[in-house]
Amino acid sequence: MDHQSEKNTFAWLCYFLSILLLVSIISYNHTNNKSMLIFAEPDNEDNNNSEGKDEKGAKTKTEDKNTKDTENKEKEKKTHDKKKERKSKYNLEKKDKDNKEKYDVSWTHTDQDLILKHNYRILHIPQIYQTAPDGQTYNFNKTNPNDKVQVNKEDKSNVFTKQNKDGSWRIDFGRPRIDIHTKDAGILPDDPVKLNNMSSGKIQSWNFSKLNDKGYWYKPTDWKNIETTLIFKLLDSSRSEKEHHALSIVTRSITHAQLDNEYKKSNNEPEFFCGGSSYHNNISDDGNVRMKKEQFHIDYEWERYNESLNVGDIYEKIIGFKGIVYNINDTAVKLETWVDTENGGKGPYKKIHEMIDNGDWGDNMKKCGAQTDGQAITWASPIVILKANDFKFDIYDVEIREIVPPNSQKNTFNSQIA
Numbered sequence: 001m002d003h004q005s006e007k008n009t010f011a012w013l014c015y016f017l018s019i020l021l022l023v024s025i026i027s028y029n030h031t032n033n034k035s036m037l038i039f040a041e042p043d044n045e046d047n048n049n050s051e052g053k054d055e056k057g058a059k060t061k062t063e064d065k066n067t068k069d070t071e072n073k074e075k076e077k078k079t080h081d082k083k084k085e086r087k088s089k090y091n092l093e094k095k096d097k098d099n100k101e102k103y104d105v106s107w108t109h110t111d112q113d114l115i116l117k118h119n120y121r122i123l124h125i126p127q128i129y130q131t132a133p134d135g136q137t138y139n140f141n142k143t144n145p146n147d148k149v150q151v152n153k154e155d156k157s158n159v160f161t162k163q164n165k166d167g168s169w170r171i172d173f174g175r176p177r178i179d180i181h182t183k184d185a186g187i188l189p190d191d192p193v194k195l196n197n198m199s200s201g202k203i204q205s206w207n208f209s210k211l212n213d214k215g216y217w218y219k220p221t222d223w224k225n226i227e228t229t230l231i232f233k234l235l236d237s238s239r240s241e242k243e244h245h246a247l248s249i250v251t252r253s254i255t256h257a258q259l260d261n262e263y264k265k266s267n268n269e270p271e272f273f274c275g276g277s278s279y280h281n282n283i284s285d286d287g288n289v290r291m292k293k294e295q296f297h298i299d300y301e302w303e304r305y306n307e308s309l310n311v312g313d314i315y316e317k318i319i320g321f322k323g324i325v326y327n328i329n330d331t332a333v334k335l336e337t338w339v340d341t342e343n344g345g346k347g348p349y350k351k352i353h354e355m356i357d358n359g360d361w362g363d364n365m366k367k368c369g370a371q372t373d374g375q376a377i378t379w380a381s382p383i384v385i386l387k388a389n390d391f392k393f394d395i396y397d398v399e400i401r402e403i404v405p406p407n408s409q410k411n412t413f414n415s416q417i418a
Helices: 003-039 044-105 112-118 208-214 272-276
Strands: 137-139 169-171 177-181 226-237 246-251 278-284 289-296 299-302 318-327 333-340 350-357 383-388 391-402
Touching: 226 246, 226 383, 246 318, 246 391, 272 289, 278 318, 278 333, 289 333, 289 350, 383 391
Parallel strands: none
Antiparallel strands: 137 391, 169 391, 177 383, 226 318, 226 391, 246 278, 246 383, 278 289, 289 299, 318 333, 333 350
16 A cells, blocks of 8 residues: 555544544533433522422411311310210200209299199188187198197108108108197197196196196186198008097197006106006098097097998098197097098088097006096197008198087088088
C-alpha cells in the first residue's frame, strides 16, 4: 500500500472514531438529563405552592375528622341523654306506681280534703234515743284516731295499723282493746295504783255498795245512760271456739288491769279487780248477738247464743252495731242491741235483742261489797271499751252519746228506727 492510501485510511478511521465518540457523548448526556428530571429539586416557587397544597389538604382532613368526632360525641351525648331521660322517666313512673300501690293499700294523711274525697262514710249516724243535754259525747276522729284527747292506743301495735282508701282504719288480729274516755276525764291510766293516786282526782271507792250510792266511778260526768254505735267490717277471724270469738261494746268499768286471783288480801288493800265489772253487748263472727255481765275481773255471767237472734253472715259487709245501756231505776239496768246489716250503718237499725238486769244476774258480786250476789251495775264510768278476740276488721265510724232514757218523758224517738 502506497503512502497516500495509508494516509486516507487513517483519515477515515479518525473520522469514524470521532463520530463514534460524538454519539457516545450525546447518549451519555441524554441519560444524565433524564436522571436529573427525575431527581432534580424544584425551584422555590414550586416548592412553596406544594407545601401550601399539602398543608391545606392536611388541615382539611383534620377539620373533617374533628367535625366528625364532634358530631359523633354530640350524637353519643344525645343518645346518652335520651337513655338517661328514659331511665329517669322509668324510675319516676316506677316510684309513682309504687307510691300509688302503697297509697291504695295504706295511707295515713291528715289532709281533710283527701278524707272528704275518698271517705264516703261521712254521714250522720241515725240515733235511737235523744242526746242528753250537756251530756258527754265522742265522735270518731277519722284522720287521727289516736287523738290523745279521748283515745290513745300507741301501746297497741294491732290497733289503727293503717288507714284504708275509703277512710276506714284497720284493726289487726290479736286482742285489741280500744279505750274511749269522756272529754271531762281525759286519758286515764289503765293502772289501778295510778288511778287511785291521780292528782286531778282519784277513784274514791272500789266497793260496789258505795259506788251504787255515789253513782259513778270517777266524776259525775261519767257515761251512764249511753248509746254507742260502731260501724265496722269483719275481714277475718280464727273461726274456732266461737263462744269466745266476738266483738264487744264494754260499758261501766274503770280498769281490767288486775285479776281477782292476783289479789292478795291485806289490811286496807283496794280490790282493784272490782274495777272490771261491766256490761258487754256482744256480736260473734257467726252473726249471733248476746249480753254478758262481768261481775269483776275476771268473772263472767253470759247468755248462751240463741239462733233466733242471729243477724246472718257479717263477713266483708259494713255493719252498723249499737250497744245501748241505761238505768231503768236505782236497782235495774236495761241493755239493748240494734243492728243495721243492710245499708252499711246508715240505717234503719233494727232492735235485735234486749234484756234487763234486775239485780239478780250473777252469783258473786258480794265479793266486791255488793248488797246482793247479782247486783246491777248502776254506776257510771268514764270509759267505753271496744273489744275483740281474734278478729281482723276495719272501723268506719264510732259514736258515743249520753242519752235521755226511753222511760223518761223527755225522750223522743228518731224517725229512722225500724
